[in-house]
Amino acid sequence: MQHDIQITPKIVEEHGLTAEEYSLIVETLGREPNITELGVFSVMWSEHCSYKSSRVHLKNFPTDGSQVLMGPGENAGIVDIGDGLGVVFKMESHNHPSFIEPYQGAATGVGGIMRDIFTMGARPIANLNSLRFGAIDAPRMSYLVKGVVAGIGGYGNTMGIPTVGGEVCFNKCFNGNILVNAMTVGLIDAMKIYSGKASGDGNPVIYVGSKTGRGGIHGATMASDEFDETSDEKRPTVQVGDPFTEKLLLEACLELMSSDAVIGIQDMGAAGLTCATFEMAQRGQSGMQVDLNKVPLREEGMSPYEIMLSESQERMLMVVTKGREEEVKRIFEKWDLNCAVIGYVTYDGMVRITKDDKVVVELPVSPVVKNAPIYERPLEEPKWLKKLQEGLNINDIQVPDDLNDVLIKLISSPNLACKAWVWQQYDHMVMTNTAVLPGSDAAVIRIKPYISSNIAETTKRDKGFNKGIAVTTDCNSRYCYLDPRMGAQLAVAEAARNLACVGAKPLAITDCLNFGNPEKPEIMWQFVSAIEGMSEACRQFETPVISGNVSFYNETKGNAIYPSPVVGMVGLLDDVDKTCTAWWKDEGDVTILLGRNEVELGGSEYLELIHGKTEGFPPSLNFQREKAVQKVCRIGITSGFIKSAHDVSEGGLAIALMESSLLRPNGLIGANIELEDNIRADALLFGETPSRIIISVDKEHVDTMLKIAKEEGALATKIGFVGGRLFNINNYISIELSDLHSRWSKALKNILEK
Numbered sequence: 001m002q003h004d005i006q007i008t009p010k011i012v013e014e015h016g017l018t019a020e021e022y023s024l025i026v027e028t029l030g031r032e033p034n035i036t037e038l039g040v041f042s043v044m045w046s047e048h049c050s051y052k053s054s055r056v057h058l059k060n061f062p063t064d065g066s067q068v069l070m071g072p073g074e075n076a077g078i079v080d081i082g083d084g085l086g087v088v089f090k091m092e093s094h095n096h097p098s099f100i101e102p103y104q105g106a107a108t109g110v111g112g113i114m115r116d117i118f119t120m121g122a123r124p125i126a127n128l129n130s131l132r133f134g135a136i137d138a139p140r141m142s143y144l145v146k147g148v149v150a151g152i153g154g155y156g157n158t159m160g161i162p163t164v165g166g167e168v169c170f171n172k173c174f175n176g177n178i179l180v181n182a183m184t185v186g187l188i189d190a191m192k193i194y195s196g197k198a199s200g201d202g203n204p205v206i207y208v209g210s211k212t213g214r215g216g217i218h219g220a221t222m223a224s225d226e227f228d229e230t231s232d233e234k235r236p237t238v239q240v241g242d243p244f245t246e247k248l249l250l251e252a253c254l255e256l257m258s259s260d261a262v263i264g265i266q267d268m269g270a271a272g273l274t275c276a277t278f279e280m281a282q283r284g285q286s287g288m289q290v291d292l293n294k295v296p297l298r299e300e301g302m303s304p305y306e307i308m309l310s311e312s313q314e315r316m317l318m319v320v321t322k323g324r325e326e327e328v329k330r331i332f333e334k335w336d337l338n339c340a341v342i343g344y345v346t347y348d349g350m351v352r353i354t355k356d357d358k359v360v361v362e363l364p365v366s367p368v369v370k371n372a373p374i375y376e377r378p379l380e381e382p383k384w385l386k387k388l389q390e391g392l393n394i395n396d397i398q399v400p401d402d403l404n405d406v407l408i409k410l411i412s413s414p415n416l417a418c419k420a421w422v423w424q425q426y427d428h429m430v431m432t433n434t435a436v437l438p439g440s441d442a443a444v445i446r447i448k449p450y451i452s453s454n455i456a457e458t459t460k461r462d463k464g465f466n467k468g469i470a471v472t473t474d475c476n477s478r479y480c481y482l483d484p485r486m487g488a489q490l491a492v493a494e495a496a497r498n499l500a501c502v503g504a505k506p507l508a509i510t511d512c513l514n515f516g517n518p519e520k521p522e523i524m525w526q527f528v529s530a531i532e533g534m535s536e537a538c539r540q541f542e543t544p545v546i547s548g549n550v551s552f553y554n555e556t557k558g559n560a561i562y563p564s565p566v567v568g569m570v571g572l573l574d575d576v577d578k579t580c581t582a583w584w585k586d587e588g589d590v591t592i593l594l595g596r597n598e599v600e601l602g603g604s605e606y607l608e609l610i611h612g613k614t615e616g617f618p619p620s621l622n623f624q625r626e627k628a629v630q631k632v633c634r635i636g637i638t639s640g641f642i643k644s645a646h647d648v649s650e651g652g653l654a655i656a657l658m659e660s661s662l663l664r665p666n667g668l669i670g671a672n673i674e675l676e677d678n679i680r681a682d683a684l685l686f687g688e689t690p691s692r693i694i695i696s697v698d699k700e701h702v703d704t705m706l707k708i709a710k711e712e713g714a715l716a717t718k719i720g721f722v723g724g725r726l727f728n729i730n731n732y733i734s735i736e737l738s739d740l741h742s743r744w745s746k747a748l749k750n751i752l753e754k
Contacts, residue, residue, distance in 0.1 A: 005035040015042035021373060028367045036305045036353070036360050040368065043271035043309060044278060047552050050372035053518035054550045057531050061545040062538050067507050068546055075116040075196055075267065077546025078188060079507045081572050085447070086190040087469055088122040091130075091183035091512045091568040093551035098180040101238040102147025107155040108241040108313055109182045114161065115267035118250050119316065121194040121257050122186030125433060126445050127156045127426075129166040129182050130473040130512065130566045134175030136414045141175070142752050148180055153425040158243035159250070163426035164434055164443035166473050170414040173477070176556030181512040181549075183568040185471055187447065194257060196266035196276075198319045198345045199284035203263060205277075205343040206325070208332050209249050209315040211298035215239045216272070216311025245314040245337070252335040253316065261324040268315040274308045276317040277351050282369040284319075290343035292355040304353065304360040319345055379528055380521035389482060392602055392616030399682045403732045406610055406686070407654055408743055413609055416651045417747035418662070435468055439663050440582040441501035441647050442472040444573065468576030470504035472569055476650065477562035478603045479618035484526045488533035488565045489621050493690055494649055495569035496541045500630035501645040501693060503579045503637035504571030506541055511548035511567055516560025518552045526563040534565055540623045543569060580637045582646035583664035584671065589643060589722040590702050591671060594629045595692035596715045597653065599683040605651050606686035619689050626691040628714035633693050635708055641701040648692035654685040654729060656694055661727055661737060662744055668737045673720035673729045681732055696722055 005011070012022045015038055025033055025041050033041065043049055051058065063071040069086050070078035076090035094109025110127060117124045129152055134141050156163045161184070198205065216239035256262055264284060266276045273295070281288045292307050302310075320328055325341055332339035346352075351368075353361035400406050410416050423438040436444035447467045474495040480487030496506045511534065516523040538545055554561045573579060601607050602616025636642035648656040653675075661671055675684060697705055702718060709716030728734045 007032055007035065007038060015039065016046055017042055021045060024373060028371060034360070036308060037363055039305050039309050040274050040361060040363060043274055044368050045372040049271055049275060051550055052372050053375050053377055053552060054527065055374055056376050057528050060531060061535050063544050063546060065508065065542065065544045068544055069190060070193060071544070071546050072548065075119045077508065077510060078120065078193060079546065079570065080190060081467060081469065083465060084190050086188045086193070087570055088117050088120050088186040088188050089183065089510055089568065089570055090116050090547040091181055091510045091566065092549040093512050093514060094180045094182060095178065095514065095551055095554055097238040098148055099144065099178050102144045103151040103154070104238050104240050106148040106151030106180050108239045109180055110152055110155040111241045111243065111246050111313055112267065112269045113182045113184045114159065114246065115269065115316070117184045117186035118253055119194065119196065119265050119267050120186070120188060121192050122188035123254060124161045124184050124186045125431065126185040126443065126471060127161050127163040127183065128471055128473050128568065129163070129180070130475065131166065131168045132174045132179035132477065132564060133170050134178065135172040136170055136751050138172065138175045144178055145752060149422050149425055155241055155243045157427040159247050160430050162428045162430045162434055163423070164428050164445065165438055165471055168419050168422055169477065171477060171562065173562045176559060177554045177561050179514050179554065179561065179564055181514070181566050183473060183510065185445070185469070185570060192257065194262060194265055195283060196280050197264035197283035198280040198286050198288055200263055200319070200322070200345055201347045203319050203322050203345045204325050204341045205288060205290060205345065206318050206320060206328055207295055207315070207338070207340045207342045208252070208318065209337055210242065210245050210312060211296040211338055212302070212307055212310050212315065213298040213312045214302065214306055214310060217306060217309045239311050239313050241313045248335045248337055249314055249316065252332050252337055256328060256331050259327070261320045261327055263319045263321060265316060265318040268317055270311065272309060272311045273317070278365055278368050280317065280319065281351055281365045284345070287346035287348045287350045287365060288343055289346055289352050292353060292360070294340050294342040296338040296340055304355045308353065308361065377518055377524045378521045379525040381525050382522040388615045389617050392613065394599065394601060397601065397611055399680055400610065403681060403685060404735055406606070407658070407733055407735070410605060410609060410651055410655060410686070411658065411740065411744040412747045414748060414751060415605055416655055418745045419748065420745065421749045421752070435576050436502055436579055436581055441498040442470045442504065444468050444470050444502050444576065444579050446576050466575050466577065468573040468579065470499045470502045470571040470573060472498040473566060474498065475564050475566040477564040478608070478614060480530060480564060481562040482603045482616065482618050484529040484563050485533035486618050486621065487563070488530040489537040490618065490690055491565060491567045492534055492537035492541060492543065493621055493626050494647065495567045496543065497626070497630055497647045497693065499569060499571035500633040501580065501582065501647050503634055504573045505634065506543045506569055506571045508546045509538060509543050509567050509569045511545060511565060513548065513550045514554055514561065514564040514566065515552055516555045523560060530563055530565040540627070578638050578640065580642055580645045582660060583644055584660050584669045584696055584722040585643040587669060587723040588699065589696040590699055590718060591673065591720045591722060592695050592697065592702070592705060593692060593717045593719045594632055594695060594709060594714055595625070597679060597684055598687065598689040599679050600687045600689045601683055604686060604688045606682060621690055628712050629691050629693055632709045632712050632714045632716070633695065636695060636705055641697055641705055642695045643698070644696040646694050648694065650688060652686040652688050653692070654733065657729065658727055658740060660694060662741050668741060669722055670724040670726045670737050671720055671722050671728070672724065675719055675730055677730060685729065685732060
C-alpha cells in the first residue's frame with residue numbers, strides 16, 4: 001500500500017472501523033490519518049486488541065488476593081507460591097486462524113502464549129489447551145481435528161515444553177467455527193518480574209528474533225469479525241510458526257534477563273510492531289521513535305503499512321538501558337538471532353515512525369491505546385431460552401431397558417471416548433517435571449527452582465523444597481448455552497474440584513471467553529451472565545482472575561457457537577509426593593462417594609446422545625456443598641488415606657466409575673458398586689450433578705474418611721469394592737472390563753480414521 005492513498009468510506013469499512021469510529025479518529029488527531037495510521041487505529045481499536053465491547057464488564061471480575069503478584073493488564077498474571085517463586089500463566093484463543101489453517105493456526109497459538117509467559121521473565125514449564133470441534137462427521141472436521149492436534153504437538157514438542165493437560169469436546173454448534181484455546185504456565189523469580197514498558201528518555205528500542213514478512217497482516221482485525229463464505233480468502237492472514245527459532249529466542253531472552261540491562265520487553269503478537277510500540281509506550285507513560293529502515297525484513301519492497309501490521313512470529317521488542325546495546329547484540333548473535341536497534345524512547349507521549357527519512361506515523365500514544373470507543377452494548381435474554389429450559393419434562397423421558405447398551409453408546413461417542421489419541425501426540429514428559437500425567441483430573445508439575453538461571457538460589461531442593469503445581473482447563477459449553485451464569489459457575493467449580501482430586505489448593509484462574517457477535521443483544525446477555533457467574537464462583541473459591549482473553553465474533557453465516565467461557569486454573573501442592581490419580585489402585589479397596597446424587601438430566605451428554613435433546617436447566621451448584629467435598633478430598637489425600645480420586649462430570653457417575661477402572665496404566669481392575677437406587681436409574685447413572693468425587697481407600701481407612709467427611713459437612717457413602725474383571729453397578733450394568741476398554745480406548749481413533 002502507498003503512503004498517499006486517499007481514505008474513502010470503503011477503505012474505512014475494509015479496516016473494520018465504523019463511520020463513527022473514523023470520525024472520532026479525525027476529531028482526536030485534528031486531521032485525516034494517512035493509510036498507515038489508519039492501519040494502526042484499525043488494529044489497536046479492533047475488538048481483539050481494545051476489548052471495546054467487553055472492558056466495561058471485565059472490571060467486575062475479582063482480581064485481588066494475597067497470592068496475586070501480578071493481575072490483569074500485563075502480558076500474563078502471576079501468583080506467589082512462596083520461597084521466592086511465582087507461577088506465571090495465561091490462556092488465549094487462536095480460533096479463526098485454526099479454522100482457516102489448522103496446523104499453523106494452532107501452532108502459532110501455542111507459540112504466542114509461550115512468548116507472553118517468557119516475556120515476563122519466566123521459563124515456561126507446561127502447556128495446556130481447550131479445544132472445541134464440530135460434529136465429527138461434519139465436512140473438514142476430521143481434517144481440522146488432526147491438523148490442530150498436530151500443530152499443538154509440533155510446536156510444543158519442538159520447544160521442549162510439555163503439554164500436560166486440556167480438554168477436547170465436539171458439538172455441531174462448532175461446525176463453522178472451532179475453538180483453539182492455548183494456555184502456558186511458567187516459573188519465575190518473584191523478585192525479577194519484567195513488564196512490557198518503555199521508559200527512560202533516550203533508551204534504545206531493540207528488535208530481536210525472526211525477520212518481518214507479510215504473514216498475518218490484519219490478523220487482529222480478522223479475529224474481530226464473523227466468518228462467511230469468503231473465509232478461505234483469509235488464509236494469507238494466518239501466520240507461519242518456527243518453533244526452532246522460538247526456542248533460541250526463549251533462551252536468549254532469559255539469558256539477557258539474568259542481567260539488569262532490560263527495562264521492558266513485549267512480544268510482537270497480535271498487531272505486531274504496532275501493538276508493541278504503542279502499548280510499551282503507554283505502560284511507561286512515554287513515547288517512541290522508530291526507524292522502519294532498521295527493521296530486519298524477510299521480503300523486499302514492504303511498505304510501512306505492511307511492516308507495522310505484520311504478525312510474523314517469533315519477534316520481540318525490548319527497551320534496554322542506554323549503553324548496553326553491544327551486550328544485547330552479543331547475546332542474540334550467540335543464539336543466531338536477529339538483533340537491531342530500531343529506535344529510542346522519548347518523553348513527549350508520541351509514537352513517530354519513519355521510513356526513508358519520512359514520517360509515516362505520528363500519533364499520540366494514549367488516544368490510540370486508551371481512547372478506543374467503549375461500548376456498553378444492549379443486552380437481551382434470548383427469546384428462545386425459557387422455552388428450551390422449561391421444555392424438558394423428565395417424566396416424558398423413558399428410562400432405556402438396556403443400560404449396558406447406553407453405557408457402551410456413551411463411551412463410544414467422541415466426547416466420552418478416551419482422548420489418548422490426542423495427548424499421546426504431545427510430549428508430556430519432556431523436562432521430567434510431570435508428576436501426574438494426562439488422564440487424571442488435573443496434571444501435576446514438580447517445581448524445580450534451579451531450571452532457570454534467573455530463579456532464586458535460596459529455593460534449591462537441598463533445602464527441603466518439594467512443591468508442585470496442579471493445572472487444568474474446564475468448561476461445559478452446553479451448560480453455558482442453557483444457562484450461561486450457572487454454566488460459568490460450574491466451569492470454575494469443576495476446575496477447583498479437579499485440583500482437589502490431585503490434592504491441590506486452588507490459587508487463581510485465567511480465562512478464555514469465547515462468544516458470538518457482541519453486536520447482538522442476545523450474545524452480550526450471554527457474555528455478561530457468564531461473567532457474573534464466573535465472578536461469583538471465583539469469590540467463593542478465592543481464585544481471582546489474574547489474566548485472560550476475550551474472543552468474540554465466533555459465528556459463521558450468523559450461527560453463533562455455544563458460549564464457552566473456558567477456565568484455566570492453577571493450584572499448589574506443598575508436597576508434590578502427596579498427590580493422587582484417578583484410577584483404582586488395589587484389589588479389595590473400598591469405594592466411597594463424596595457428595596449426593598440428584599435427578600438432574602438437563603444439558604447432559606446422556607440426554608443429547610441417547611434422547612436427542614439439548615434442553616432443560618444444567619445441574620445446579622451449591623457452593624457450600626462443593627467446597628466441603630473438595631476440602632474432604634484434599635484432607636484425605638494429604639493425610640495419605642485416599643488412594644484414588646476422580647470427579648463426576650460429563651457422562652455422570654457411571655462414566656466416572658468406569659474411567660477409574662479403565663485409566664489404570666498397569667492392568668485393569670474392575671469394581672462392584674451398589675448404589676442407593678432411590679432415584680430413577682438413568683439419572684443415578686448418567687446425571688451430571690456436580691459436587692461429587694469418587695474416592696477409594698484401604699478398608700482400614702474407611703471409618704476415618706467417613707468421620708472427616710462428617711466433620712466437614714460433606715455427605716460420604718460407601719458404595720462398593722475394587723476388584724475382579726467385571727464392571728458392575730447394581731443390577732443395571734455388568735460388562736467385561738476388556739470389552740469396555742476396547743470400545744472406549746479405540747473409539748475416537750476409529751471415528752477419525754473412517
